[in-house]
Amino acid sequence: MLEKRKPLPIHEAVGKIMDIKIDQETEIVPLKDSLNRFLAEDIKAKHDVPHFNRSPYDGFAIRAEDTRLAETGNSIEFEVIEKLAAGTVAEKKVGPFQASRIMTGAQMPDGADTVIMLELVKTYEKNNKDYISIKRKQHSGENVSFKGEDAKQGELLVQKGTIINPGVVAVLATFGYHQVKTAKKPVIGLFATGTELLEVSEELVPGKIRNSNAHMIQAQAERAGAEAKYYGQLPDDIDICYSAIKQALTEVDILITTGGVSVGDYDIMPDIYKRLEADVLFNKVAMRPGSVTTVAKLDRKILYGLSGNPSACYVGFELFVRPVIRTKLFSDKxxxxxxxxxxxxxxxxxxxxxxxxxxxxxxEQGKLRAEPSGLDKSSVVMSLAGANALIVLPSGTRGYQKGDIVDVLLLEDYEGSKGAFKGV
Amino acid sequence: MLEKRKPLPIHEAVGKIMDIKIDQETEIVPLKDSLNRFLAEDIKAKHDVPHFNRSPYDGFAIRAEDTRLAETGNSIEFEVIEKLAAGTVAEKKVGPFQASRIMTGAQMPDGADTVIMLELVKTYEKNNKDYISIKRKQHSGENVSFKGEDAKQGELLVQKGTIINPGVVAVLATFGYHQVKTAKKPVIGLFATGTELLEVSEELVPGKIRNSNAHMIQAQAERAGAEAKYYGQLPDDIDICYSAIKQALTEVDILITTGGVSVGDYDIMPDIYKRLEADVLFNKVAMRPGSVTTVAKLDRKILYGLSGNPSACYVGFELFVRPVIRTKLFSDKxxxxxxxxxxxxxxxxxxxxxxxxxxxxxxEQGKLRAEPSGLDKSSVVMSLAGANALIVLPSGTRGYQKGDIVDVLLLEDYEGSKGAFKGV
Structure with a gap:
């Protein structure tokens, strides 16, 4: 007997999933392993940056007021009293008409309020002492990076839920985070169903195809920020399936099966949800591909029955699984x-x-252009390789023309959106 | 004595680097570890996809000619002779007014040339035999996915040098690549120089700062597709530096030092290049930040002396190191x-x-907009965290206004460009 399924608009389907209370866990990782992980806490400046007044140039630290009368025709002489490498602290205070040689990044000596660049002075010796002469008026504060100029202690620098990129790594290093509080990667369990499936290493035989979905979803899960665990293929036997799924559910946050979700004679997933007493949120979505997507909830775990068609499976993952993963990773987009x-x-x-x-x-000159990446049939794997977006064409009574503005969903992106669909 | 350095335009500096003959090596990795690696060979279809005529729907495989007279008022009866699950091969040939029940993905039985969807037929039993009746005319080839329809054997599907995304993983799985020929990750060696540097785990002391560059570059190298090896900090002692660098060069493809590259008294890198007999390609670039970037060539290895300023270091890496890494990864962009x-x-x-x-x-409505991600001084780490691009403002006698169109270089991107600079 055929089961009648009521297709849900995409935004309602997504909404039902996002209404679930989604757990978030944290994990401490060494800074060097933190790239592409998600921050589990706001990063605030632990101290001012720079934390001392520093010289941004190689040159001489002097008192600006001593250059008051300096000009092309009138050079002013300064005695060089100290040499300040980066990382050292001055021992001498700079007095009137005195200068300290200072390197890029070194702390300003007391007394000095400006740095004149090396290229702008003449250096010479006199009576075994070093001198410079200056022909240019400097202003107080010129060429000084002031304490707290880049960041003030306590300032929010990077938000919780942000993916850690190389720039964020630099910020973390600056403030001494050699251990970083990141979101624990959700664990996605994965079963393939379908008697037509061969493993990737198997030779083709008539009527059968290799299982590409399992590997694809593993990669999609990784790209989204999760970890995937492939449990292999389920046979079309409801008891074996039930036990395997029940066991897997103790080890994962999210469980995905591919195939076995349409309404043909051999599909067993609906019965398995029933036996698990999982709460089926929906089993059909008003979209192509991916209309036969089932999502069920069991305690704090989410079960996905994705289509066995590669493209439907791909789209189902990105629309319905990814937002759960990213929410678990503290992202608010x-x-x-x-x-x-x-x-x-x-x-x-x-x-x-x-x-x-x-x-x-x-x-094209700063304007985003979209076109299909290949054939658009739900069985076509090839078009997935070149896809970097999903083009959204809402249902309607007319088609779409070249030049029309449409929504696109970016697949290779670090930022995300707060909501992906407006009423479609 | 001050060395005079001639600043090179960016495109000339990049050009000098790209003129070097850059080695490429391959490495076989299991499919499950191939995400984000770069393909070291073109991927061609090893066989047609699908490799047999298959049904895209659940339904009945029949001969279209038998439905010639079917219409709302005239249903045609077919005897169901076989049941074809996906993965099985028909034993019976479909004859006149016969039908085989067929599942999504199953191979078409001989004799049949169309599939009528399950929803469109009436099923019933008669004399212990299964029958269907059809009220709709079908066309030959309707609802059949033909052999080779998605890809023809030998067709180029994914180009060498492409980064492996989840869609590419699906393609690889489809054709049985359980081992994938990828580009070997280049190894980037990394030294920090600068007496002002503390390790990330150390407490701040006056005049010193934590070493953020080493961690940042490690992350940038990883993002670009390489592997980084941090050798720690070099002291300002030329003999120790020379030995350490000489040793490291035996273990890496590219060697980066940060700091010690400006023209201050304490900078030793120029002397080290001389002692190594490395061929210095340039030591100043007409750009801000990052003007004090030195690149040298020694046999088939490239040495980079990047600025100690975080932002200059960051930019120097993306402009001058990244293209070498990506070339080693077989990318032509x-x-x-x-x-x-x-x-x-x-x-x-x-x-x-x-x-x-x-x-x-x-x-903004499909138009790319650019704005600074923070303070634009070369010491400012904070602005790196939020940066997803570099805005290129060519030198000139006037400034730039809001609404001007400028070039931008995307930092978080999988595609790249064949050339990054046009004469700036």
């Missing part, structure tokens, strides 16, 4: 980043359902 | 991706040198 782009091609046919076209974004 | 963007702010002052502003790109 957990969805695919949504932007607008100009269509580079026509889509003359009307779509009864919202379509998500695997697309390639490019720029 | 090794430079930072260059696009155009509208300035969101004024830069009223003229620049005598080309400026590279750490910037944040955003979209």
């Amino acid at each position: 957990p969805h695919l980043r949504r932007e607008e782009a100009w269509l580079n091609v026509d889509f003359p046919k009307a779509n009864p359902f919202t379509r998500l076209i695997r697309g390639n974004l490019s720029f | 090794p430079h930072l991706r260059r696009e155009e963007a509208w300035l969101n702010v004024d830069f009223p002052k003229a620049n005598p040198f080309t400026r590279l502003i750490r910037g944040n790109l955003s979209f």
